[in-house]
Amino acid sequence: MSETHSFSRRELLQGASMLAATTAMTALTGCGPKRSSSSGHGLPGVDVSGSHSLKAHAMDARMLFGFAVNTQKLRDDAAYRALVEQQCSIIVAENAMKWQALRPAIDQFSFADADALVEFAASRHIRLRGHNLCWHEALPEWFAKQVTAVNARQLLRDHIRTVAGRYAGRMHSWDVVNEAIDVKDGRPDGLRNTPWLQLIGTDYIEMAFRVARDADPSALLTYNEYGIEQETQDAAMKRAAVLLMLRRLKQRNVPLDAVGIQSHLQAQSAYGTGLQRFVRDCREIGLEVFLTEMDVNDRTLPSDIATRDITVARLYRSYLDLLLPERNVTAVLTWGVSDAGTWLNNGKDRAREDGLPQRPLLFDDHLRAKPAFVAVRETFDARRQAGALRSTPTPQKPLPKL
Numbered sequence: 001m002s003e004t005h006s007f008s009r010r011e012l013l014q015g016a017s018m019l020a021a022t023t024a025m026t027a028l029t030g031c032g033p034k035r036s037s038s039s040g041h042g043l044p045g046v047d048v049s050g051s052h053s054l055k056a057h058a059m060d061a062r063m064l065f066g067f068a069v070n071t072q073k074l075r076d077d078a079a080y081r082a083l084v085e086q087q088c089s090i091i092v093a094e095n096a097m098k099w100q101a102l103r104p105a106i107d108q109f110s111f112a113d114a115d116a117l118v119e120f121a122a123s124r125h126i127r128l129r130g131h132n133l134c135w136h137e138a139l140p141e142w143f144a145k146q147v148t149a150v151n152a153r154q155l156l157r158d159h160i161r162t163v164a165g166r167y168a169g170r171m172h173s174w175d176v177v178n179e180a181i182d183v184k185d186g187r188p189d190g191l192r193n194t195p196w197l198q199l200i201g202t203d204y205i206e207m208a209f210r211v212a213r214d215a216d217p218s219a220l221l222t223y224n225e226y227g228i229e230q231e232t233q234d235a236a237m238k239r240a241a242v243l244l245m246l247r248r249l250k251q252r253n254v255p256l257d258a259v260g261i262q263s264h265l266q267a268q269s270a271y272g273t274g275l276q277r278f279v280r281d282c283r284e285i286g287l288e289v290f291l292t293e294m295d296v297n298d299r300t301l302p303s304d305i306a307t308r309d310i311t312v313a314r315l316y317r318s319y320l321d322l323l324l325p326e327r328n329v330t331a332v333l334t335w336g337v338s339d340a341g342t343w344l345n346n347g348k349d350r351a352r353e354d355g356l357p358q359r360p361l362l363f364d365d366h367l368r369a370k371p372a373f374v375a376v377r378e379t380f381d382a383r384r385q386a387g388a389l390r391s392t393p394t395p396q397k398p399l400p401k402l
Contacts, residue, residue: 136194152199190241224260340365
């Protein structure tokens with residue numbers, strides 16, 4: 001299924017009308033930007049609270065919905081915190097559980113932010129994903145100087161045991177290994193030539209999953225990957241390499257429960273049957289699928305905000321319409337809460353030529369819902385309705401425990 005980015009005059013007028021009305025309401029309430037309250041409205045006439053929230057509609061579709069969260073904003077910004085509580089049945093830390101955040105020194109751990117996030121989620125009955133236990137990026141500065149082939153294996157074991165063990169029984173899932181495939185590195189197995197591969201060898205992935213299972217028997221153990229979504233040759237080759245690795249791990253009885261498809265989408269790109277087949281192949285080997293880091297890069301779209309927002313919303317809709325009918329897709333998370341904190345506005349390689357900030361998420365920089373919010377919510381409803389119309393209901397796996 002390919003996404004085309006034409007839009008009707010009616011859609012443009014609706015988008016412009018909604019944006020204008022939102023701006024007008026803000027202007028009437030005083031100078032400066034105003035954030036919607038946790039019980040208020042985003043788009044005029046569209047209720048986003050309570051039973052109208054994304055978490056409520058996702059629950060009706062037997063799914064989880066959530067955001068990647070900034071722990072400092074969660075602590076210091078009441079409106080940000082209220083929106084997370086309002087919309088999320090699952091969250092993941094943007095950075096607080098990465099090596100760089102947890103390991104100030106080779107023999108030290110710093111758990112303050114991670115502990116606070118775990119307590120926040122537990123106190124509000126929100127499930128929590130851990131991101132991540134093994135990655136080639138976000139490593140602390142001391143890593144390159146102090147980690148060798150002699151100590152790397154034990155260091156990775158100890159890290160996973162300490163971190164996953166600390167939160168055992170409190171996590172929905174862990175991204176145990178993140179982004180281990182890069183076909184362009186030229187290996188027959190498709191593995192990325194990471195420091196872990198260089199220092200430990202190809203069995204570092206299997207080892208990481210086995211240690212994680214021992215440390216936390218209840219968390220869903222996940223392999224998380226990007227660049228496998230589009231209908232391109234590069235994406236197809238990467239999907240094949242990822243699937244080969246997953247099948248080999250399952251054949252060796254490695255404790256692997258789920259695959260995370262990051263879903264950093266590109267405006268005006270095609271997403272279709274290749275990814276759909278990949279999700280079905282994952283189901284056949286017993287894996288759940290999480291859409292773990294959704295956003296839409298709009299750098300190639302026109303400057304007009306109404307046009308951009310409608311096109312972004314349509315891409316969210318078409319992408320989720322493609323994947324949500326697959327019943328092993330059980331969670332959807334966006335990478336960030338609002339446009340104000342998106343990673344897509346950091347770095348020259350992601351900047352728009354017109355200098356305007358990107359608008360990749362479901363809420364704007366004042367925490368107001370955008371057309372993408374409605375689009376995502378309606379895809380949840382479509383999944384629920386499709387399930388209800390079946391004459392023989394498909395048995396559903398219970399939602400993961402808190």
